[in-house]
Amino acid sequence: MASVALDAVSKIYPNGYLAVEHLDLQVADGEFLVLLGPSGCGKSTVLRMIAGLEEVTRGTVFLNGRPANDLMPSQRDIAMVFQNGALYPHFSVRENLAFPLQIAKDDHEAIRGKVVELSRALGIDQTLDRKPATLSGGQRQRVAMGRAIIRQPSVFLMDEPLSSLDTALRTELRLEIGSMTRELGITTLYVTHDQVEALTLADRIAVLRDGVLEDLGTPGQIYDDPATAFTAGFLGTTQLNLVVAQVQRCADGVLLDLGNQRLLVPWADPRARPLLGHFQQQVMVGIRVDDLVPTDDPRPGMFLDGRVVTLEYQGSSWTALVDAGITTAEFVPRPRPRPRRRSGGFFRRPTLEDAAPAQEHVGIHRRSHLMARMPSGMKWQRSTPVRLAVDPSRLLFFGADGRRVDPVIR
Numbered sequence: 328m329a330s331v332a333l334d335a336v337s338k339i340y341p342n343g344y345l346a347v348e349h350l351d352l353q354v355a356d357g358e359f360l361v362l363l364g365p366s367g368c369g370k371s372t373v374l375r376m377i378a379g380l381e382e383v384t385r386g387t388v389f390l391n392g393r394p395a396n397d398l399m400p401s402q403r404d405i406a407m408v409f410q411n412g413a414l415y416p417h418f419s420v421r422e423n424l425a426f427p428l429q430i431a432k433d434d435h436e437a438i439r440g441k442v443v444e445l446s447r448a449l450g451i452d453q454t455l456d457r458k459p460a461t462l463s464g465g466q467r468q469r470v471a472m473g474r475a476i477i478r479q480p481s482v483f484l485m486d487e488p489l490s491s492l493d494t495a496l497r498t499e500l501r502l503e504i505g506s507m508t509r510e511l512g513i514t515t516l517y518v519t520h521d522q523v524e525a526l527t528l529a530d531r532i533a534v535l536r537d538g539v540l541e542d543l544g545t546p547g548q549i550y551d552d553p554a555t556a557f558t559a560g561f562l563g564t565t566q567l568n569l570v571v572a573q574v575q576r577c578a579d580g581v582l583l584d585l586g587n588q589r590l591l592v593p594w595a596d597p598r599a600r601p602l603l604g605h606f607q608q609q610v611m612v613g614i615r616v617d618d619l620v621p622t623d624d625p626r627p628g629m630f631l632d633g634r635v636v637t638l639e640y641q642g643s644s645w646t647a648l649v650d651a652g653i654t655t656a657e658f659v660p661r662p663r664p665r666p667r668r669r670s671g672g673f674f675r676r677p678t679l680e681d682a683a684p685a686q687e688h689v690g691i692h693r694r695s696h697l698m699a700r701m702p703s704g705m706k707w708q709r710s711t712p713v714r715l716a717v718d719p720s721r722l723l724f725f726g727a728d729g730r731r732v733d734p735v736i737r
């Protein structure tokens with residue numbers, strides 16, 4: 328068994344920066360969990376605390392059910408691969424791969440056998456006698472991964488291992504990482520800010536934002552049923568339209584009043600009742616770009632009218648910015664704690680109480696444009712009036728705090 332658990336883990340760096348806040352996370356034996364989030368959200372900090380490279384300020388890291396905060400990195404049976412997997416430059420590939428086993432004082436013949444077997448699995452068996460400087464970036468990263476897993480660690484931590492590679496190599500190595508870790512059944516935590524890597528590799532994805540766990544679920548749950556507006560926006564290949572609406576009601580269902588236009592969520596939609604809990608309040612409505620396409624449908628409440636402002640050719644379709652005269656929503660980041668000074672002028676060791684209270688997603692409003700998908704076969708021009716179909720069952724509804732108004736099932 329090789330499980331990892333974080334119980335209310337926080338990290339405050341000595342300068343007072345709260346990088347991770349009260350994080351609860353359980354990674355099951357053999358699971359592949361991806362930590363996903365924008366740059367600076369604390370992903371690497373989480374990984375480094377699990378590896379024992381960074382002290383835990385508060386809370387407990389458990390490895391195989393045992394508290395591990397006080398264990399040295401070497402006592403944790405964990406292997407880690409970084410963005411630029413560092414190799415010993417004066418060692419050959421063979422010596423680099425063999426090194427962890429030599430340290431563990433494995434039998435000489437067994438080491439030879441394992442090195443050859445693993446190098447074949449990683450497609451680097453032709454490079455065994457070369458020095459790292461003569462390898463391509465992809466080959467070097469394969470050697471780094473091989474060196475990390477040759478000891479068969481119980482936990483494998485990967486920190487953006489593909490980010491320095493070109494697109495073709497990333498795809499190739501991503502597929503190999505997926506099949507290799509699953510074949511070996513190694514519990515893996517993988518850090519990335521690339522949603523494609525997260526969706527393709529993960530058993531489950533943990534979305535981090537400003538050091539706080541924003542969402543946790545399978546790739547399908549995170550993509551189709553995001554718990555927050557931030558997750559919905561981060562996971563879309565194109566920007567998510569977020570519009571501000573006031574909740575009203577009529578005989579047919581809940582009316583979403585966008586100012587100059589209205590959308591209808593019929594009573595038959597299970598989200599109509601939870602929406603009504605926000606009666607006469609503002610909610611944010613998430614509309615994916617691919618769900619906003621031209622239509623002739625005249626049914627009221629099922630479309631938005633606007634005018635094309637800008638067009639971008641995408642090959643199979645156009646992406647258009649459409650001015651529908653409605654208000655879109657954006658988020659401002661949470662306020663971050665500042666380092667504080669003591670009267671003596673030294674930094675004092677900060678505590679969680681020093682951190683400013685986390686302010687939930689604050690919506691700021693601006694008048695802006697909707698992004699829509701237009702079929703490439705038609706002639707679109709700037710200023711063309713356009714009617715965009717809106718399927719209410721495809722809409723996502725978020726309260727002012729950015730959380731879904733309807734229950735999210737995980």
Ligand SMILES: Nc1ncnc2c1ncn2[C@@H]1O[C@H](COP(=O)(O)OP(=O)(O)OP(=O)(O)O)[C@@H](O)[C@H]1O
Nearest residue numbers: 340342344346365366367368369370371372373520
């Ligand atoms: N030693 C440190 N002292 C102070 N602040 C730090 C330290 N290390 C990291 N930070 C800050 O903590 C925050 C989280 O950093 P971390 O490296 O964990 O983020 P990340 O999500 O992995 O980002 P990236 O994807 O850019 O690597 C960042 O704002 C970073 O500047």
